[in-house]
Amino acid sequence: MVRLDDELARLAKQYESFAMRQAEPTSPRYKELCLHVAQSRMLLRFIAGLPMERQQPNLFLAAVRTVGGVPNGAEALDEVIGQHGGMVREVMLTRTTQTNEPARCAVFLPVLASLPQPLALLEVGAAAGLCLLPDKYAYDYEGIKIGPSKPGPVSAPVFPCSVNQAAPVPRHNVDVVWRTGLDLNPLDIQCAGDMAWLRTLVWPEHRDRADRLEAALNVARADPPRLITGDLLTDLVSVAATAPKAATLVIFHTAVLNYVAAAAEREKFAAIVRGLDAVWISNEAPGVFPELAKQAPRQPSPELFFLLAIDGKPVGWTGPHGQSIHWFA
Ligand SMILES: C[S@@+](CC[C@H](N)C(=O)[O-])C[C@H]1O[C@@H](n2cnc3c(N)ncnc32)[C@H](O)[C@@H]1O
Structure with missing residues (x-):
């Protein structure tokens, strides 16, 4: 004891x-x-x-x-x-920690834009689904500006992201034809209580993040992404089976697997994703998959403490709120 x-x-x-x-x-x-x-x-x-x-x-x-x-x-x-x-x-x-940080799309976009289009996005641990809308947001990669792929009814938030020279900054947004989120407890963007909780999870001094969260919520309200209640270990395969075959299926997650306490369960999840015909993008703390983290160079700064990986291969260190990418692949 x-x-x-x-x-x-x-x-x-x-x-x-x-x-x-x-x-x-x-x-x-x-x-x-x-x-x-x-x-x-x-x-x-x-x-x-x-x-x-x-x-x-x-x-x-x-x-x-x-x-x-x-x-x-x-x-x-x-x-x-x-x-x-x-x-x-x-x-x-x-309640649980369900911070939904849409600016994390800025670290996914370089990978998403490099894939054959169109895309079918399946986010694991999606919270309110705000990271499922990368094509509807705007980005500023140190002066390289990218707008939403189609003009929408509400103005898109702009996510600034600092990048090192090696980062493959995209020149265009992506074409998403299907998007679905899986979460133990999806947050409902129409529910005042859920949204109050989401706002409270943004740290007090982070006013820019709070403003961008509101803008992302407006974008999501105009065309809410589909969210399914389920567990990443038991429900991923059936949800993935509903994706259209004509699009590149991308299964991605960020700031999720640290909530799966047992290493064996995280490995089981990795094995499930690898068994699917999909591109797997992970943006998580390095302790989540220690074997994968061993293949990465040292963190360039303590503030870059998420590791971005494609199909189990690390490609970059990223800021936890999507604010920076240090690409090394
Ligand atoms: C910190 S939030 C991150 C949300 C979103 N990925 C982002 O980066 O903005 C973690 C989310 O993972 C979900 N989650 C945790 N364990 C899960 C599991 N076993 N299956 C599905 N979702 C899970 C939580 O409910 C929560 O919404």
Whole structure:
């Protein structure tokens, strides 16, 4: 049995690491709050009282914000938990981290544009489906601008993405004829509660991301992508079978497989995708597929902590919110 002190020490490390490695560059507020959690026995005990898969900093902070807004410091955070801990706990038990970052399309586009068109897109872990609309967004790769493939009824968000010289920046958008998302719990873009949660998952200082999220939601509302409730291990094959045969089937995922705790299950998923007649694009933390990550060169900077891979071969390091690509293939 794990002793409470060991459990609290593990959590303190997790929150400190989140503060220093993830929040530090762009969210002074989250950094401050997570460092406070890491040294507060009261907060650590509160988080330790939740199931392990519900203890992540992103989930905790979004739940706190749902109940009491963004705490303006350590004291305010203590107050929310002291006075409304039950409500925060309830949110953490009913919601999961489902950040849907449409700007991640900017790291997929170079790969998608290099494939035979048209495309059939199947996203695993799609949340609200915003990454299923790459052809409907606009991009700015350090001055190389790409618009939506067809003019739409609402104005498209523009995703800026910094690139190194080796990155195969596309010159045109892609032709998508079919798109479907699979998720354990798809978020409904018509549901106010789901959308409030989605907005709360954007970190407090990230106003550009929040604005682009609204613009992407407007695009999605004009023509919502098809989302199917299901598990990536049990339902992928049947969903893939519904894709049109005349298009290149692309199965892709980003920021999903870290939620599949067992390495054996992640490997099982990889084997399922490899067994399908599809191009497989993965954009995940390197720890998700350690064998694949071993083939990649060192991360050029700590901020590029997603690994982009095509059919199991790493091709680039990317910013976690789609803001940069360091291509090395
Ligand atoms: C952090 S969100 C990422 C959403 C989207 N891929 C993006 O990058 O914007 C992770 C999503 O994966 C989904 N997910 C986690 N485990 C899953 C599983 N076993 N099967 C299907 N979806 C899963 C969650 O419900 C959640 O919506």
